């Protein structure tokens with residue numbers, strides 16, 4: 001008898017805890033998420049404009065499997081590290097050559113053509129992403145936009 005009471009008490013207790021956290025969640029979540037995001041920004045410089053954010057997304061759909069996650073290279077030995085390719089102290093690849101190579105590829109060398117899947121504005125976004133990685137201010141990892149940091153009031 002006593003055991004049954006204890007068990008029932010525990011069940012009611014945990015139900016109350018769940019109910020309380022559900023009631024509180026809408027008030028607590030946006031604030032704490034924003035605080036964490038702002039802390040990350042000041043530490044990691046992952047805050048980017050929309051264009052670079054989109055470039056990061058394209059990159060991690062189409063390019064990372066040969067040129068490396070976060071554009072660090074080192075996956076497919078034939079595919080160069082594009083941070084080096086764009087760097088003034090590396091190949092110093094101009095923007096137009098990047099766009100042309102990405103659109104048309106170099107089939108004989110194992111670089112696919114992307115013009116069926118990507119238009120020039122997507123490739124321009126890819127360029128901006130890789131350039132930010134090459135210049136070094138954009139750290140590895142998932143970047144965020146200013147709009148991602150704002151508290152959602154709804």
Ligand code: HEC
Nearest residue numbers: 062063066078079080085098101102106109110111114126
């Ligand atoms: C299947 C593997 C593969 C994928 C996926 C891939 N690439 Fe490449 N990429 C290569 C290879 C291999 C080369 C080197 C070609 C050569 O030796 O001329 C290359 C070269 C390049 C170059 C020229 C760099 C230089 O210094 O000559 C650019 C720019 C480039 N890729 C951009 C991209 C972009 C942007 C994407 C995603 C949309 C992408 N690549 C996806 C394999 C790939």
